[in-house]
Amino acid sequence: MNDSRKTEDNAQQNALTGSQKKAQKKAQKKYPKYVRHRAKTPLWLKLPLILVAVLVSIYLLVFVAAPFFALRYVEQWYAEQGEGQSLLIGGWTLSPFTGEVELRDVSAVYPVKDSEAEVGADFIGINVNLSALLDQTIHIQSVGVSGLKFRGKQSEEGLSLAGITLPGSDQAEEATPDNGEVANESGDQESEQASDQTGSSGPLPEGWSLRVDDISLTDDLIQWQQAGLAVTVELSELSTGLFNSATDDATPLTLDVTLRELSVAIGEESLVLRSPVTLRLQAEAQKVLTQPNISGDISLTALALDAPGIEGVEFNALDIKGASFNLGESGMTAGLRSLLLKNVQAQLPDDEKAQLDQLMLSQVSWRASEDDVLIKELSLEGFSGNLAGFPELSLAAFTTSEVRVEGLSTQPVADIGRAALDTLRARHPEAGVLQLGNLTVIGVQANADEQKVSSLELNALSVTPPGEEVPLASLAHYQITDITATPSGFASGVHQFYGLVSNVTRLADGSIKGVPQAEAEATPESGSGTDSSATEDTTDETATEAVPFRVQIAGIQLLTEGDDIPATTFNWTDEAVTPTVNTSGKVLELSTGAIDTEQLESGVDLTLLLALDTYNRIRASGKMGVKGDYPEGKLEVDIDQLNLVDFNPYLVDAMGYRLKKGMLGVDSIISITDGQLGGNVLIKLQNSKFEPADEETIDRLSKQISMPVETALSVLKDDNNNIRIDVPLSGDITQPDVGINDVINQVSRKALRTATLYYLKQSLVPYGQLISIASLAGDQLFAIRLNNLNYEPQQLELNEEHTAYLDTVADMMSKKPELELQACPVAGPQEVEAWGDAWYSEAVKRGAAVKAYLAEKQDKNDKSLSGRVTVCAPQKGDKPEVILGV
Numbered sequence: 001m002n003d004s005r006k007t008e009d010n011a012q013q014n015a016l017t018g019s020q021k022k023a024q025k026k027a028q029k030k031y032p033k034y035v036r037h038r039a040k041t042p043l044w045l046k047l048p049l050i051l052v053a054v055l056v057s058i059y060l061l062v063f064v065a066a067p068f069f070a071l072r073y074v075e076q077w078y079a080e081q082g083e084g085q086s087l088l089i090g091g092w093t094l095s096p097f098t099g100e101v102e103l104r105d106v107s108a109v110y111p112v113k114d115s116e117a118e119v120g121a122d123f124i125g126i127n128v129n130l131s132a133l134l135d136q137t138i139h140i141q142s143v144g145v146s147g148l149k150f151r152g153k154q155s156e157e158g159l160s161l162a163g164i165t166l167p168g169s170d171q172a173e174e175a176t177p178d179n180g181e182v183a184n185e186s187g188d189q190e191s192e193q194a195s196d197q198t199g200s201s202g203p204l205p206e207g208w209s210l211r212v213d214d215i216s217l218t219d220d221l222i223q224w225q226q227a228g229l230a231v232t233v234e235l236s237e238l239s240t241g242l243f244n245s246a247t248d249d250a251t252p253l254t255l256d257v258t259l260r261e262l263s264v265a266i267g268e269e270s271l272v273l274r275s276p277v278t279l280r281l282q283a284e285a286q287k288v289l290t291q292p293n294i295s296g297d298i299s300l301t302a303l304a305l306d307a308p309g310i311e312g313v314e315f316n317a318l319d320i321k322g323a324s325f326n327l328g329e330s331g332m333t334a335g336l337r338s339l340l341l342k343n344v345q346a347q348l349p350d351d352e353k354a355q356l357d358q359l360m361l362s363q364v365s366w367r368a369s370e371d372d373v374l375i376k377e378l379s380l381e382g383f384s385g386n387l388a389g390f391p392e393l394s395l396a397a398f399t400t401s402e403v404r405v406e407g408l409s410t411q412p413v414a415d416i417g418r419a420a421l422d423t424l425r426a427r428h429p430e431a432g433v434l435q436l437g438n439l440t441v442i443g444v445q446a447n448a449d450e451q452k453v454s455s456l457e458l459n460a461l462s463v464t465p466p467g468e469e470v471p472l473a474s475l476a477h478y479q480i481t482d483i484t485a486t487p488s489g490f491a492s493g494v495h496q497f498y499g500l501v502s503n504v505t506r507l508a509d510g511s512i513k514g515v516p517q518a519e520a521e522a523t524p525e526s527g528s529g530t531d532s533s534a535t536e537d538t539t540d541e542t543a544t545e546a547v548p549f550r551v552q553i554a555g556i557q558l559l560t561e562g563d564d565i566p567a568t569t570f571n572w573t574d575e576a577v578t579p580t581v582n583t584s585g586k587v588l589e590l591s592t593g594a595i596d597t598e599q600l601e602s603g604v605d606l607t608l609l610l611a612l613d614t615y616n617r618i619r620a621s622g623k624m625g626v627k628g629d630y631p632e633g634k635l636e637v638d639i640d641q642l643n644l645v646d647f648n649p650y651l652v653d654a655m656g657y658r659l660k661k662g663m664l665g666v667d668s669i670i671s672i673t674d675g676q677l678g679g680n681v682l683i684k685l686q687n688s689k690f691e692p693a694d695e696e697t698i699d700r701l702s703k704q705i706s707m708p709v710e711t712a713l714s715v716l717k718d719d720n721n722n723i724r725i726d727v728p729l730s731g732d733i734t735q736p737d738v739g740i741n742d743v744i745n746q747v748s749r750k751a752l753r754t755a756t757l758y759y760l761k762q763s764l765v766p767y768g769q770l771i772s773i774a775s776l777a778g779d780q781l782f783a784i785r786l787n788n789l790n791y792e793p794q795q796l797e798l799n800e801e802h803t804a805y806l807d808t809v810a811d812m813m814s815k816k817p818e819l820e821l822q823a824c825p826v827a828g829p830q831e832v833e834a835w836g837d838a839w840y841s842e843a844v845k846r847g848a849a850v851k852a853y854l855a856e857k858q859d860k861n862d863k864s865l866s867g868r869v870t871v872c873a874p875q876k877g878d879k880p881e882v883i884l885g886v
Contacts, residue, residue, distance in 0.1 A: 084111040099128035110163030122147025154226035209246040228265035234258040255281035274304035295324040316343035331369035357382025375403040396423035416444035433464040453483035465514025472514045489550035498559040499566035505573040558590035577649035585612040600626040603633040630675040639666035645873045656697030661872040662688035685723040687870040786884035810857040823850040824872035828880040843874035
């Protein structure tokens with residue numbers, strides 16, 4: 001075919017003229033007759049190119065165009081949701097190759113009442129390493145949220161998020177019982193399957209791991225409102241380090257969040273946060289997906305709240321060190337190494353307030369499997385306040401250690417190794433001021449039915465009446481061991497104490513100063529409509545059902561050994577008599593046997609030794625108890641060298657006479673059996689000198705004994721002005737017979753007083769130089785008057801001249817045991833003026849010095865002379881001296 005075409009072309013070429021041939025050649029050069037055909041591209045090369053073009057187109061469509069138009073659609077849709085609403089997304093990134101998904105500069109504005117609200121975020125993004133999926137690893141390289149502003153509200157209209165309201169679901173579908181059972185069964189099966197599938201990888205499929213390089217949330221603000229709750233939280237930072245579930249390496253965690261607003265409705269009132277509070281956390285996390293273990297430090301800045309029933313609560317700082325949470329094979333545990341709370345203040349209604357300088361906890365742990373809590377130490381410091389009717393209440397410190405509470409969710413049982421409080425002070429407008437130096441409790445075991453304490457010790461306890469400076473009572477030390485308390489009884493070991501000081505004052509009306517008087521119980525009116533029979537029946541039933549509370553004490557003991565142990569003393573002031581009686585004394589010994597309220601009839605052993613001055617002793621020993629409504633037992637009571645001059649007001653009230661001088665001695669045995677009094681009292685009054693004080697009382701007493709009191713006293717006295725009376729006791733304890741007839745018989749049997757002055761003078765001839773002229777002149781105070789001890793004004797101590805003279809007197813008394821000496825101090829005019837109202841107490845020191853000096857001397861029987869020396873009541877005179885006489 002080609003050859004024929006060529007032959008035809010040659011024939012046509014020969015038929016053309018020369019000029020035509022030239023034009024043809026020229027045209028052929030410009031427009032070739034034959035077109036050159038290029039070589040065709042192979043198919044195997046065209047397909048990849050087409051595939052790339054398609055993939056690029058899909059990529060642009062899916063990852064560029066589609067997101068772009070989708071975001072524009074979202075912006076338009078949001079604007080159509082309400083007037084004044086707008087949404088702007090400044091930038092975005094979606095990359096399947098790098099695994100990046102990002103949104104930047106997201107801002108939404110919508111109207112709120114009369115203003116506008118703005119929500120959005122500066123940056124939201126996640127970066128995932130997709131290639132790691134080939135190694136069965138979910139690798140999240142980063143997660144970030146920055147500058148987030150979010151507002152949400154839950155109301156009756158529905159849920160409002162960033163200006164978009166989602167209708168609430170008012171109709172909840174209720175499952176039938178059958179469906180509920182099926183649901184429970186399926187739920188159990190799913191939980192069992194989930195537990196079976198949860199292995200070393202946790203919620204991940206077997207063989208897979210999760211790795212997160214970084215999570216960072218910064219400068220985020222979240223606001224939420226619903227009925228009764230409004231909260232605003234600012235998340236300054238939430239960041240984590242590398243997390244890899246394939247290893248046990250710790251993942252660092254940092255949290256900095258501020259609670260800016262908080263309002264919680266509680267009834268008709270609200271709990272309101274007054275100022276922002278910031279929480280900071282520095283922690284580490286391990287095995288988050290399998291056995292979470294998180295530990296770190298937590299701090300909280302100053303907090304101020306207004307709460308219902310509390311006008312305000314605030315504290316400066318809260319620091320928690322070593323906080324931990326673990327969900328391991330042994331169960332859930334939590335704890336902390338230390339917690340420190342500083343400067344807590346609470347303002348309460350009615351101007352009440354409380355303040356705590358510091359609260360500290362250390363080594364706290366909780367174990368769910370054991371259902372217990374362990375606390376190594378808990379301490380409070382610097383508590384003060386105005387609470388519960390106490391205008392002043394303070395506690396320097398409270399500490400407790402080795403605390404363990406078991407059975408938290410069932411029946412709690414607490415063990416406390418040691419608990420102590422220091423320097424407690426409480427002031428009450430009616431009760432006065434209570435102060436306690438310290439209280440220590442060791443070995444506490446407590447549950448709902450029984451409480452045990454190994455030992456309890458308190459020191460420096462005092463109670464002071466309102467407006468007074470001197471305590472009504474104070475106690476230096478008190479201790480108890482082996483305490484057991486139950487709802488039906490109390491038992492303990494020996495109660496030991498020392499340093500008990502009581503200052504008791506009886507006022508003119510007979511009441512005790514500082515002790516509130518008991519209010520009289522209202523007496524039911526006879527005409528009341530109360531059914532007495534019904535009342536009696538109720539009372540009988542209550543009495544039948546009531547279980548007597550039993551008290552068992554191993555004993556009470558006063559501790560006296562040790563140089564540093566303060567004395568147990570008492571001070572008695574009686575303003576109900578004239579003149580006022582002021583006396584004081586010491587308890588030298590006190591002990592009891594075991595006390596059991598169910599065995600009081602058998603009695604309690606008692607030993608008591610008192611001293612009103614250096615030489616006086618009051619002893620009581622025996623066994624006393626209670627039988628029915630009356631005491632039961634037997635006591636021996638002895639009184640030795642009691643100076644009765646100090647108790648003249650009581651003598652005047654009893655017999656109308658006062659003593660110028662005299663010492664009392666009593667030997668008695670008192671028994672009470674079945675309410676019947678028995679025993680005997682031997683009364684001895686040494687060196688006595690009476691003078692009338694109340695004629696009316698004297699007359700009344702004279703009629704009772706059928707003779708003048710003065711006559712009876714004269715008959716009862718022996719040659720040394722001593723009175724000895726033996727009084728038997730008998731009769732019912734409510735109306736005892738003290739044996740007045742026996743006393744009268746003793747008076748009648750005694751001979752009249754004989755003149756013994758001559759005998760005394762004759763017996764004292766070798767000591768004639770000691771006898772003053774006044775005694776020979778018939779002085780009424782003494783049978784024989786000795787020389788006086790003269791003093792300089794305001795001189796109280798003995799000088800050498802005094803001691804030399806007293807040595808001679810002591811020698812005389814040593815050789816003649818029947819002699820008894822009286823020392824009567826006298827205050828001169830200058831002294832009375834200088835001492836003022838204290839002249840009496842100052843002058844008595846002179847007589848005490850004389851007795852103290854002679855007390856060091858002994859008679860021929862090696863007995864101290866103190867029992868034969870009586871100090872008279874001080875008098876005012878012409879000059880300072882001590883008058884001596886026998």
